[in-house]
Amino acid sequence: MTLPNLPGIYVWVDTIFVALYICVWLFLTWHFSMFVIKGRFRKAFIEGNWPEHEARPPLAPKVAHAIHMFGMIILGFSGMMIRFPAFDRTPMRYLHYIVMIPVILTTLWRIWYAFRSKTNADWREFAITKVDLNTALGVLAYYGYVSDSKPHVAKYNVMQKMSYNLFLYMMLAQMLTGILIWRLPLPIVDASVYQGAAALIGASGIIWVRLLHYILNWGFIIMMTVHAYLAFSVDVPCMLDFFGLKEMEVHPHGHGDDHGHGDHDSEPDLGAAPAI
Numbered sequence: 536m537t538l539p540n541l542p543g544i545y546v547w548v549d550t551i552f553v554a555l556y557i558c559v560w561l562f563l564t565w566h567f568s569m570f571v572i573k574g575r576f577r578k579a580f581i582e583g584n585w586p587e588h589e590a591r592p593p594l595a596p597k598v599a600h601a602i603h604m605f606g607m608i609i610l611g612f613s614g615m616m617i618r619f620p621a622f623d624r625t626p627m628r629y630l631h632y633i634v635m636i637p638v639i640l641t642t643l644w645r646i647w648y649a650f651r652s653k654t655n656a657d658w659r660e661f662a663i664t665k666v667d668l669n670t671a672l673g674v675l676a677y678y679g680y681v682s683d684s685k686p687h688v689a690k691y692n693v694m695q696k697m698s699y700n701l702f703l704y705m706m707l708a709q710m711l712t713g714i715l716i717w718r719l720p721l722p723i724v725d726a727s728v729y730q731g732a733a734a735l736i737g738a739s740g741i742i743w744v745r746l747l748h749y750i751l752n753w754g755f756i757i758m759m760t761v762h763a764y765l766a767f768s769v770d771v772p773c774m775l776d777f778f779g780l781k782e783m784e785v786h787p788h789g790h791g792d793d794h795g796h797g798d799h800d801s802e803p804d805l806g807a808a809p810a811i
Contacts, residue, residue: 552753587786606638667693712748
Protein backbone atom coordinates (compact mmCIF):
# COMPACT_ATOMS: atom_id res chain seq x y z
CA MET A 536 0.00 0.00 0.00
CA THR A 537 1.29 3.46 -0.94
CA LEU A 538 1.37 5.71 2.11
CA PRO A 539 0.10 9.29 1.77
CA ASN A 540 2.42 12.29 1.73
CA LEU A 541 2.09 12.86 5.46
CA PRO A 542 4.54 15.78 5.80
CA GLY A 543 2.66 17.62 3.08
CA ILE A 544 -0.72 16.88 4.69
CA TYR A 545 0.45 18.14 8.09
CA VAL A 546 1.81 21.31 6.50
CA TRP A 547 -1.59 21.95 4.93
CA VAL A 548 -3.34 21.28 8.25
CA ASP A 549 -1.03 23.69 10.07
CA THR A 550 -1.44 26.33 7.37
CA ILE A 551 -5.22 26.14 7.46
CA PHE A 552 -5.48 26.21 11.25
CA VAL A 553 -2.91 28.98 11.71
CA ALA A 554 -4.91 31.09 9.25
CA LEU A 555 -8.12 30.15 11.06
CA TYR A 556 -6.58 30.98 14.43
CA ILE A 557 -5.54 34.41 13.16
CA CYS A 558 -9.11 34.96 11.94
CA VAL A 559 -10.43 33.96 15.37
CA TRP A 560 -8.20 36.56 17.06
CA LEU A 561 -9.27 39.20 14.55
CA PHE A 562 -12.91 38.37 15.26
CA LEU A 563 -12.37 38.51 19.04
CA THR A 564 -10.63 41.86 18.64
CA TRP A 565 -13.62 43.16 16.70
CA HIS A 566 -16.03 41.65 19.21
CA PHE A 567 -14.30 43.27 22.18
CA SER A 568 -14.22 46.60 20.34
CA MET A 569 -17.99 46.34 19.85
CA PHE A 570 -18.30 45.26 23.50
CA VAL A 571 -16.81 48.65 24.42
CA ILE A 572 -18.52 50.73 21.71
CA LYS A 573 -21.99 49.34 22.46
CA GLY A 574 -21.63 50.18 26.15
CA ARG A 575 -21.68 46.61 27.44
CA PHE A 576 -18.16 46.97 28.86
CA ARG A 577 -19.20 50.09 30.79
CA LYS A 578 -22.33 48.45 32.17
CA ALA A 579 -20.41 45.38 33.30
CA PHE A 580 -16.97 46.54 34.43
CA ILE A 581 -17.78 50.08 35.57
CA GLU A 582 -21.42 49.92 36.67
CA GLY A 583 -21.19 46.33 37.89
CA ASN A 584 -24.25 45.30 35.92
CA TRP A 585 -23.37 41.61 35.49
CA PRO A 586 -25.73 38.74 34.55
CA GLU A 587 -27.91 37.50 37.38
CA HIS A 588 -27.60 33.90 38.60
CA GLU A 589 -30.11 31.92 40.61
CA ALA A 590 -27.47 29.81 42.35
CA ARG A 591 -23.73 29.32 42.62
CA PRO A 592 -22.19 26.46 40.63
CA PRO A 593 -21.89 23.23 42.66
CA LEU A 594 -18.46 22.48 44.12
CA ALA A 595 -17.85 19.10 42.46
CA PRO A 596 -18.22 20.32 38.83
CA LYS A 597 -16.09 23.36 39.68
CA VAL A 598 -13.23 21.16 40.91
CA ALA A 599 -13.54 18.87 37.89
CA HIS A 600 -13.62 21.89 35.58
CA ALA A 601 -10.37 23.23 37.08
CA ILE A 602 -8.64 19.86 36.71
CA HIS A 603 -9.91 19.55 33.18
CA MET A 604 -8.94 23.08 32.19
CA PHE A 605 -5.34 22.86 33.39
CA GLY A 606 -5.07 19.37 31.90
CA MET A 607 -6.29 20.56 28.50
CA ILE A 608 -3.79 23.43 28.51
CA ILE A 609 -0.93 21.01 29.20
CA LEU A 610 -2.20 18.54 26.61
CA GLY A 611 -2.50 21.26 23.97
CA PHE A 612 1.01 22.54 24.68
CA SER A 613 2.63 19.11 24.85
CA GLY A 614 0.79 18.04 21.70
CA MET A 615 2.26 21.00 19.82
CA MET A 616 5.71 20.26 21.26
CA ILE A 617 5.42 16.72 19.89
CA ARG A 618 4.52 18.17 16.48
CA PHE A 619 7.13 20.96 16.64
CA PRO A 620 9.79 19.63 19.02
CA ALA A 621 11.89 22.33 20.65
CA PHE A 622 13.74 19.50 22.38
CA ASP A 623 13.48 15.71 22.77
CA ARG A 624 9.93 14.55 22.06
CA THR A 625 10.03 11.70 24.60
CA PRO A 626 9.48 13.84 27.75
CA MET A 627 6.58 15.58 26.02
CA ARG A 628 5.04 12.24 25.11
CA TYR A 629 5.29 11.04 28.72
CA LEU A 630 3.79 14.31 29.95
CA HIS A 631 1.02 14.04 27.35
CA TYR A 632 0.06 10.49 28.29
CA ILE A 633 0.27 11.10 32.04
CA VAL A 634 -1.88 14.24 31.97
CA MET A 635 -4.46 12.68 29.68
CA ILE A 636 -5.39 10.20 32.43
CA PRO A 637 -6.99 12.76 34.83
CA VAL A 638 -8.58 14.50 31.84
CA ILE A 639 -10.19 11.24 30.72
CA LEU A 640 -11.32 10.48 34.26
CA THR A 641 -12.87 13.92 34.80
CA THR A 642 -14.64 13.68 31.44
CA LEU A 643 -16.14 10.30 32.27
CA TRP A 644 -17.03 11.47 35.77
CA ARG A 645 -18.79 14.60 34.37
CA ILE A 646 -20.86 12.44 32.05
CA TRP A 647 -21.81 10.20 34.97
CA TYR A 648 -22.60 13.27 37.08
CA ALA A 649 -24.85 14.74 34.38
CA PHE A 650 -27.00 11.61 34.24
CA ARG A 651 -26.64 9.91 37.62
CA SER A 652 -26.00 12.59 40.25
CA LYS A 653 -28.62 12.41 43.00
CA THR A 654 -28.38 16.15 43.69
CA ASN A 655 -27.70 17.74 40.31
CA ALA A 656 -28.25 15.45 37.32
CA ASP A 657 -28.18 18.28 34.79
CA TRP A 658 -28.10 16.59 31.37
CA ARG A 659 -31.45 18.14 30.44
CA GLU A 660 -29.88 21.59 30.72
CA PHE A 661 -27.69 20.75 27.72
CA ALA A 662 -30.36 19.11 25.55
CA ILE A 663 -31.09 21.14 22.41
CA THR A 664 -34.84 21.48 21.85
CA LYS A 665 -36.93 22.81 19.00
CA VAL A 666 -37.58 25.95 21.05
CA ASP A 667 -33.83 26.46 21.37
CA LEU A 668 -33.37 26.20 17.61
CA ASN A 669 -36.12 28.74 17.04
CA THR A 670 -34.14 31.27 19.08
CA ALA A 671 -30.83 30.69 17.29
CA LEU A 672 -31.10 33.71 14.99
CA GLY A 673 -32.00 35.96 17.90
CA VAL A 674 -29.03 34.76 19.91
CA LEU A 675 -26.69 35.22 16.94
CA ALA A 676 -28.07 38.72 16.39
CA TYR A 677 -27.34 39.59 20.02
CA TYR A 678 -23.76 38.31 19.94
CA GLY A 679 -23.21 39.90 16.54
CA TYR A 680 -24.32 43.27 17.99
CA VAL A 681 -27.23 43.50 15.58
CA SER A 682 -29.71 43.36 18.47
CA ASP A 683 -29.53 44.51 22.10
CA SER A 684 -31.86 41.81 23.42
CA LYS A 685 -31.46 38.07 23.58
CA PRO A 686 -34.20 35.41 23.72
CA HIS A 687 -34.42 33.65 27.07
CA VAL A 688 -35.41 29.99 26.90
CA ALA A 689 -33.47 28.15 29.57
CA LYS A 690 -30.35 28.30 31.75
CA TYR A 691 -28.12 28.02 28.66
CA ASN A 692 -28.85 29.57 25.29
CA VAL A 693 -28.75 27.52 22.11
CA MET A 694 -25.23 28.57 21.15
CA GLN A 695 -23.91 27.52 24.55
CA LYS A 696 -25.64 24.17 24.29
CA MET A 697 -24.22 23.56 20.82
CA SER A 698 -20.69 24.44 21.90
CA TYR A 699 -20.87 22.30 25.06
CA ASN A 700 -22.21 19.33 23.11
CA LEU A 701 -19.57 19.78 20.40
CA PHE A 702 -16.86 19.97 23.06
CA LEU A 703 -18.05 16.69 24.57
CA TYR A 704 -18.18 14.86 21.24
CA MET A 705 -14.72 16.16 20.33
CA MET A 706 -13.43 15.10 23.75
CA LEU A 707 -14.73 11.57 23.31
CA ALA A 708 -13.16 11.38 19.84
CA GLN A 709 -9.89 12.71 21.21
CA MET A 710 -9.89 10.15 24.01
CA LEU A 711 -10.48 7.30 21.56
CA THR A 712 -7.85 8.44 19.05
CA GLY A 713 -5.36 9.06 21.86
CA ILE A 714 -5.72 5.51 23.13
CA LEU A 715 -5.41 4.12 19.61
CA ILE A 716 -2.09 5.88 18.97
CA TRP A 717 -0.59 5.02 22.36
CA ARG A 718 3.19 4.72 22.00
CA LEU A 719 4.85 4.82 25.43
CA PRO A 720 4.32 2.34 28.28
CA LEU A 721 3.19 3.87 31.58
CA PRO A 722 3.48 2.17 34.97
CA ILE A 723 -0.28 2.24 35.51
CA VAL A 724 -1.33 1.31 31.96
CA ASP A 725 -0.51 -1.90 30.14
CA ALA A 726 1.47 -1.23 26.95
CA SER A 727 -0.60 -3.93 25.24
CA VAL A 728 -3.34 -1.30 24.88
CA TYR A 729 -1.35 0.30 22.07
CA GLN A 730 -0.34 -3.02 20.55
CA GLY A 731 -3.94 -4.16 20.50
CA ALA A 732 -5.05 -0.92 18.85
CA ALA A 733 -2.36 -1.19 16.20
CA ALA A 734 -3.43 -4.73 15.44
CA LEU A 735 -7.07 -3.66 15.30
CA ILE A 736 -6.83 -0.83 12.78
CA GLY A 737 -3.47 -1.51 11.15
CA ALA A 738 -0.45 0.69 10.51
CA SER A 739 -2.16 2.81 7.84
CA GLY A 740 -5.16 3.24 10.14
CA ILE A 741 -2.89 4.52 12.90
CA ILE A 742 -1.56 7.16 10.50
CA TRP A 743 -5.03 8.61 9.84
CA VAL A 744 -6.08 8.32 13.49
CA ARG A 745 -2.98 10.30 14.52
CA LEU A 746 -3.85 12.97 11.94
CA LEU A 747 -7.40 13.22 13.29
CA HIS A 748 -6.01 13.48 16.82
CA TYR A 749 -3.81 16.37 15.74
CA ILE A 750 -6.68 18.16 13.96
CA LEU A 751 -8.80 17.84 17.10
CA ASN A 752 -5.95 19.31 19.13
CA TRP A 753 -6.09 22.40 16.94
CA GLY A 754 -9.87 22.48 17.38
CA PHE A 755 -9.54 22.46 21.16
CA ILE A 756 -6.98 25.27 21.07
CA ILE A 757 -9.40 27.44 19.12
CA MET A 758 -12.40 26.57 21.30
CA MET A 759 -10.50 27.18 24.53
CA THR A 760 -9.26 30.54 23.24
CA VAL A 761 -12.83 31.68 22.59
CA HIS A 762 -14.04 30.25 25.90
CA ALA A 763 -11.28 32.06 27.81
CA TYR A 764 -12.11 35.34 26.06
CA LEU A 765 -15.76 35.05 27.03
CA ALA A 766 -14.97 34.02 30.61
CA PHE A 767 -12.71 37.03 31.17
CA SER A 768 -15.03 39.54 29.53
CA VAL A 769 -18.73 38.85 29.78
CA ASP A 770 -19.26 37.34 33.25
CA VAL A 771 -16.22 37.91 35.43
CA PRO A 772 -18.00 37.44 38.81
CA CYS A 773 -19.13 33.95 37.81
CA MET A 774 -15.67 33.14 36.46
CA LEU A 775 -14.07 34.24 39.76
CA ASP A 776 -16.58 32.17 41.72
CA PHE A 777 -15.96 29.16 39.52
CA PHE A 778 -12.27 29.22 40.47
CA GLY A 779 -12.95 29.90 44.14
CA LEU A 780 -11.52 33.43 44.06
CA LYS A 781 -14.62 35.40 45.04
CA GLU A 782 -18.23 34.45 45.73
CA MET A 783 -20.66 35.98 43.27
CA GLU A 784 -23.99 37.46 44.24
CA VAL A 785 -26.96 35.18 43.86
CA HIS A 786 -30.47 36.28 42.90
CA PRO A 787 -32.91 33.46 43.77
CA HIS A 788 -35.54 34.87 41.40
CA GLY A 789 -33.14 35.94 38.68
CA HIS A 790 -33.21 34.73 35.10
CA GLY A 791 -29.78 33.19 34.83
CA ASP A 792 -27.68 33.94 31.79
CA ASP A 793 -30.40 35.07 29.44
CA HIS A 794 -32.63 37.39 31.42
CA GLY A 795 -34.25 39.89 29.12
CA HIS A 796 -34.23 43.04 31.25
CA GLY A 797 -33.76 45.98 28.98
CA ASP A 798 -30.73 47.48 30.76
CA HIS A 799 -29.09 44.14 31.45
CA ASP A 800 -27.28 43.13 28.29
CA SER A 801 -26.73 39.72 29.76
CA GLU A 802 -24.08 37.34 28.52
CA PRO A 803 -23.52 33.60 28.89
CA ASP A 804 -23.48 31.94 32.29
CA LEU A 805 -19.96 30.69 31.68
CA GLY A 806 -19.37 29.91 35.32
CA ALA A 807 -22.00 27.24 35.19
CA ALA A 808 -20.44 25.63 32.17
CA PRO A 809 -20.00 21.88 32.31
CA ALA A 810 -16.74 20.51 33.57
CA ILE A 811 -15.86 18.88 30.27
